[in-house]
Amino acid sequence: xxxxxxGGGVIGLSTAWRALxxxxxxxxxxxxxxxxxxHASAGMLPPANELILEQEDLLRxxxxxxxxxxxxxxxxxxxxxxxxxxxxxxVLDVAFDQDGLAALEEVRKLEESLGIAIERLDPGECxxxxxxxxxxxxxxxxxxxxxxxxxxxxTPALLAAIDAHGxxxxxxxxxxxxxxxxxxxxxxxxxxxxxxxxxxVLAAGCWTHGIGGLPPGxxxxxxxxxxxxxxxxxxxxxLRRTTRAVAGGSAVYLVPRSxxxxxxxxxxxxxxxDTTVTAGGVCELLDKARKALPGVxxxxxxxxxxxxxxxxxxxxxxxxxxxxxxxLLVTGHSRIGVQLTPVTADLMAGxxxxxxxAGLAEPFAPTRFAG
Amino acid sequence: xxxxxxGGGVIGLSTAWRALxxxxxxxxxxxxxxxxxxHASAGMLPPANELILEQEDLLRxxxxxxxxxxxxxxxxxxxxxxxxxxxxxxVLDVAFDQDGLAALEEVRKLEESLGIAIERLDPGECxxxxxxxxxxxxxxxxxxxxxxxxxxxxTPALLAAIDAHGxxxxxxxxxxxxxxxxxxxxxxxxxxxxxxxxxxVLAAGCWTHGIGGLPPGxxxxxxxxxxxxxxxxxxxxxLRRTTRAVAGGSAVYLVPRSxxxxxxxxxxxxxxxDTTVTAGGVCELLDKARKALPGVxxxxxxxxxxxxxxxxxxxxxxxxxxxxxxxLLVTGHSRIGVQLTPVTADLMAGxxxxxxxAGLAEPFAPTRFAG
Numbered sequence: 208x209x210x211x212x213x214g215g216g217v218i219g220l221s222t223a224w225r226a227l228x229x230x231x232x233x234x235x236x237x238x239x240x241x242x243x244x245x246h247a248s249a250g251m252l253p254p255a256n257e258l259i260l261e262q263e264d265l266l267r268x269x270x271x272x273x274x275x276x277x278x279x280x281x282x283x284x285x286x287x288x289x290x291x292x293x294x295x296x297x298v299l300d301v302a303f304d305q306d307g308l309a310a311l312e313e314v315r316k317l318e319e320s321l322g323i324a325i326e327r328l329d330p331g332e333c334x335x336x337x338x339x340x341x342x343x344x345x346x347x348x349x350x351x352x353x354x355x356x357x358x359x360x361x362t363p364a365l366l367a368a369i370d371a372h373g374x375x376x377x378x379x380x381x382x383x384x385x386x387x388x389x390x391x392x393x394x395x396x397x398x399x400x401x402x403x404x405x406x407x408v409l410a411a412g413c414w415t416h417g418i419g420g421l422p423p424g425x426x427x428x429x430x431x432x433x434x435x436x437x438x439x440x441x442x443x444x445x446l447r448r449t450t451r452a453v454a455g456g457s458a459v460y461l462v463p464r465s466x467x468x469x470x471x472x473x474x475x476x477x478x479x480x481d482t483t484v485t486a487g488g489v490c491e492l493l494d495k496a497r498k499a500l501p502g503v504x505x506x507x508x509x510x511x512x513x514x515x516x517x518x519x520x521x522x523x524x525x526x527x528x529x530x531x532x533x534x535l536l537v538t539g540h541s542r543i544g545v546q547l548t549p550v551t552a553d554l555m556a557g558x559x560x561x562x563x564x565a566g567l568a569e570p571f572a573p574t575r576f577a578g
Numbered sequence: 579x580x581x582x583x584x585g586g587g588v589i590g591l592s593t594a595w596r597a598l599x600x601x602x603x604x605x606x607x608x609x610x611x612x613x614x615x616x617h618a619s620a621g622m623l624p625p626a627n628e629l630i631l632e633q634e635d636l637l638r639x640x641x642x643x644x645x646x647x648x649x650x651x652x653x654x655x656x657x658x659x660x661x662x663x664x665x666x667x668x669v670l671d672v673a674f675d676q677d678g679l680a681a682l683e684e685v686r687k688l689e690e691s692l693g694i695a696i697e698r699l700d701p702g703e704c705x706x707x708x709x710x711x712x713x714x715x716x717x718x719x720x721x722x723x724x725x726x727x728x729x730x731x732x733t734p735a736l737l738a739a740i741d742a743h744g745x746x747x748x749x750x751x752x753x754x755x756x757x758x759x760x761x762x763x764x765x766x767x768x769x770x771x772x773x774x775x776x777x778x779v780l781a782a783g784c785w786t787h788g789i790g791g792l793p794p795g796x797x798x799x800x801x802x803x804x805x806x807x808x809x810x811x812x813x814x815x816x817l818r819r820t821t822r823a824v825a826g827g828s829a830v831y832l833v834p835r836s837x838x839x840x841x842x843x844x845x846x847x848x849x850x851x852d853t854t855v856t857a858g859g860v861c862e863l864l865d866k867a868r869k870a871l872p873g874v875x876x877x878x879x880x881x882x883x884x885x886x887x888x889x890x891x892x893x894x895x896x897x898x899x900x901x902x903x904x905x906l907l908v909t910g911h912s913r914i915g916v917q918l919t920p921v922t923a924d925l926m927a928g929x930x931x932x933x934x935x936a937g938l939a940e941p942f943a944p945t946r947f948a949g
Contacts, residue, residue: 439857486810487875490864493857504858508882 208232210559211394211404213381213418215240217248217358218537219410220365221548224283225556227372234375234402236394241362244412247436247514249462249470250356250545251449252276253298254323259543260314264570265523269543270321271567272550273353279549280356287367292357292464296448301333301340301347303454303498308346310453315348324352337447339500355449355462358545377402381411383420384534391534395420406559408535412517413480415538425529427576429538431480431515434473435488438510439496441467445506452499459495469506471496473514475542482513516541520576526551527558527572535559536573579603581930582765582775584752584789586611588619588729589908590781591736592919595654596927598743605746605773607765612733615783618807618885620833620841621727621916622820623647624669625694630914631685635941636894640914641692642938643921644724650920651727658738663728663835667819672704672711672718674825674869679717681824686719695723708818710871726820726833729916748773752782754791755905762905766791777930779906783888784851786909796900798947800909802851802886805844806859809881810867812838816877823870830866840877842867844885846913853884887912891947897922898929898943906930907944 208231212219215237223233254273259265280293302308318325328347334340336349369376377396385393385401393403409415413431439445446463462470474488489511496503519525519539524547526537537555540547550567557563564572579602583590586608594604625644630636651664673679689696699718705711707720740747748767756764756772764774780786784802810816817834833841845859860882867874890896890910895918897908908926911918921938928934935943 437857483878485875486808486864486867486877486879489860489879490868490875493861493864496857497861504856504861506857507854508857508860511879 208405209234209403210406210408211236211402212408212410213237213394214410214412214415215376216243216245216410216412216544217241217361217365217548218540218544218551219408220362220369221552222408222410222537222555223374224365224368224372225552226559227369227374229556229560231560233369234377234404235369236377236379236381236396236402238378238380240366240376241358244514244516244544245358245362247434247512248358248545249436249460249472250292250358250361251298251460251462252353252355252546253449253451254318254325254350254353255321256314260317262523268524268547268550268567268571272547275549275553279552283361283364283368286371287364289360289364289367291360291364292355294354294356294449295352296354298350298353299333299336299347299448299450301450301452301499302345303341303343303452304345306456307453311346311348318350323350325350337450339445339502341499341501356545357464361545381418383418386420390532406533406535408537408555408559410537412538413515415517415536421531421534424577425531425534426536427519427525427573429517429519429525430477432518432541433476433478433481434514434516435476435484435492436470436472436512436514437489437492437508438512439469439471439503439506440509441469441506443467445469445500445503450499452495454498457495459492459499461496461499468509469503480515482515484511484513516544524551524571525573526554527564527568529573530577579776580605580774581777581779582607582773583779583781584608584765585781585783585786586747587614587616587781587783587915588612588732588736588919589911589915589922590779591733591740592923593779593781593908593926594745595736595739595743596923597930598740598745600927600931602931604740605748605775606740607748607750607752607767607773609749609751611737611747612729615885615887615915616729616733618805618883619729619916620807620831620843621663621729621732622669622831622833623724623726623917624820624822625689625696625721625724626692627685631688633894639895639918639921639938639942643918646920646924650923654732654735654739657742658735660731660735660738662731662735663726665725665727665820666723667725669721669724670704670707670718670819670821672821672823672870673716674712674714674823675716677827678824682717682719689721694721696721708821710816710873712870712872724820727916728835732916752789754789757791761903777904777906779908779926779930781908783909784886786888786907792902792905795948796902796905797907798890798896798944800888800890800896801848803889803912804847804849804852805885805887806847806855806863807841807843807883807885808860808863808879809883810840810842810874810877811880812840812877814838816840816871816874821870823866825866825869828866830863830870832867832870839880840874851886853886855882855884887915895922895942896944897925898935898939900944901948
């Protein structure tokens with residue numbers, strides 16, 4: 208069976224890799240794999256977050272992905288021969304006021320009830336863990352088993368894995384699905400050529416519903432949610448581990464890499480497909496970062512970028528078969544695409560190879576928007 | 579007579595052009611003309627500023643340059659066939675507190691006594707001139723005859739003018755002055771070749787004293803003063819005219835271009851030759867800009883750059899003959915190189931062509947550092 212996957216972000220590529228492992232033939236179509244939201248992403252892998260904790264189905268998906276991550280990375284690094292910068296040296300959450308501290312305590316109780324390792328830290332302990340923190344820190348949480356991954360390493364590793372398994376990558380843009388009767392049978396490329404397939408997977412992030420050729424209503428509108436994100440740089444890592452800081456109701460995350468990069472993210476803006484780095488966005492992130500880390504102003508501002516997170520009408524992932532035979536969707540992962548990559552790829556590969564719909568995936572069926 | 583000029587910033591290039599106009603043969607040596615401090619510069623041309631008003635010799639130099647600017651630009655645009663973005667539609671100074679207002683009033687009195695057109699504005703008048711200003715503006719000054727130039731247009735125009743007059747540009751790095759007896763007779767290039775000349779002019783900004791081959795003490799140490807500077811962008815110009823804002827003892831300048839670029843400058847940092855764009859530098863400039871222009875956060879942050887201003891031990895320009903026959907210097911213009919370009923080029927051309935030392939130039943002789 209030949210699967211055509213439109214979209215080469217971490218979701219499309221990992222689905223391709225896992226499908227290839229199951230013995231399927233796979234072609235990925237993307238003019239520039241890993242260049243959009245996956246390129247911008249910080250790759251933070253926290254145990255959960257307060258938004259997810261309130262949504263049971265999504266929480267189950269997240270926890271399953273968290274369990275799968277070590278094996279996913281081990282497999283990917285083995286087949287690709289590349290490191291993906293996976294770290295499980297802890298995620299630190301810190302608060303700078305009493306409200307922030309109270310919110311962290313709610314998170315701690317919930318996470319503890321889920322069996323997640325989580326430790327409460329007093330201000331002195333926070334500073335002992337991260338001496339660069341502002342002494343105004345009021346307390347924190349440490350999730351010792353969690354961490355981060357580097358999506359900019361993950362994309363090339365996934366491309367290498369696809370290549371190693373004999374998968375095909377077409378660096379072209381898909382413009383429409385080719386229908387045969389009521390069935391999806393391929394995609395037409397911008398250059399005029401077409402690719403036939405037994406199953407067609409649209410994994411094109413916030414551009415998914417823009418792919419033509421389909422009856423109305425099959426693909427929900429996936430709106431872009433703009434995230435501005437910065438990369439600072441110092442000779443040595445400025446932080447020891449992935450850190451999130453909350454103050455005055457707003458949060459910033461700070462993800463260090465071993466090469467001295469410190470990712471500071473991210474804004475959350477509804478501005479359509481605008482990808483402008485703005486003075487205000489950069490200011491917002493730097494102001495928040497400096498409140499948590501007063502010395503961070505001395506670091507190089509190496510990059511300011513934008514990613515467009517794909518968000519479905521209900522802000523939940525969209526994954527599985529559509530009403531059109533042969534057509535599947537996998538998109539809508541919003542802020543947590545990298546976090547959900549292992550479970551998403553496994554669920555999609557199961558669907559493609561065995562038509563298996565896992566209970567985990569049911570709440571995220573694309574058909575929920577129909578009617 | 580053949581003049582070799584080391585350094586292709588606006589000072590070196592304008593000196594070359596004016597010397598060519600006097601009939602001299604000229605070779606400019608620079609691996610990347612106009613790429614350093616001249617590239618970073620905002621090109622603001624205010625009537626004066628409070629630092630200069632206190633230094634009589636420098637003030638005379640500035641006022642002379644201001645008088646020469648229109649003819650300098652007319653000549654340059656005519657010979658090069660290019661626009662240099664010269665504007666004389668006013669410079670607006672605004673204050674956001676009482677101290678700032680008092681400082682502006684001192685400037686106004688001094689400028690008025692010098693015959694400079696200068697108008698006092700109340701807050702309502704400031705807002706009428708620039709509706710984008712914060713309504714917290716406490717008052718301002720308008721210098722209606724002043725403005726700005728675009729150094730990124732000036733450099734190519736100067737290169738075209740040099741070419742039109744038959745001047746030569748060597749895109750190489752000069753490493754040392756070649757001496758013949760006690761006399762400077764040429765420069766050696768990094769590639770191993772050399773260029774002979776009757777007069778050698780070092781115009782290499784903060785790299786001037788790093789050029790070898792000379793007896794100690796001939797070239798004073800010209801230290802780099804780091805300036806971080808931003809370029810914002812909008813579809814239409816966000817400001818009508820060049821604006822400087824003072825609040826809490828610190829200033830920011832905001833120089834609009836007709837293409838929608840808004841230059842926001844600049845930090846003033848003693849950090850050696852470091853050219854890192856830092857989180858703190860960008861933050862400082864954006865915070866100041868937003869205090870003056872609350873809506874500026876919506877603009878694109880198109881560029882963050884660094885220039886190294888050349889500063890002599892006494893922070894004054896260095897121009898004229900040295901103790902070494904045949905060797906001249908022109909550097910040390912610190913923050914006001916673009917402002918001082920026309921007068922500097924004229925004085926240097928006079929020196930080169932006629933050995934004429936104008937009274938204006940005397941206080942800036944390189945020999946003042948000797949002994």
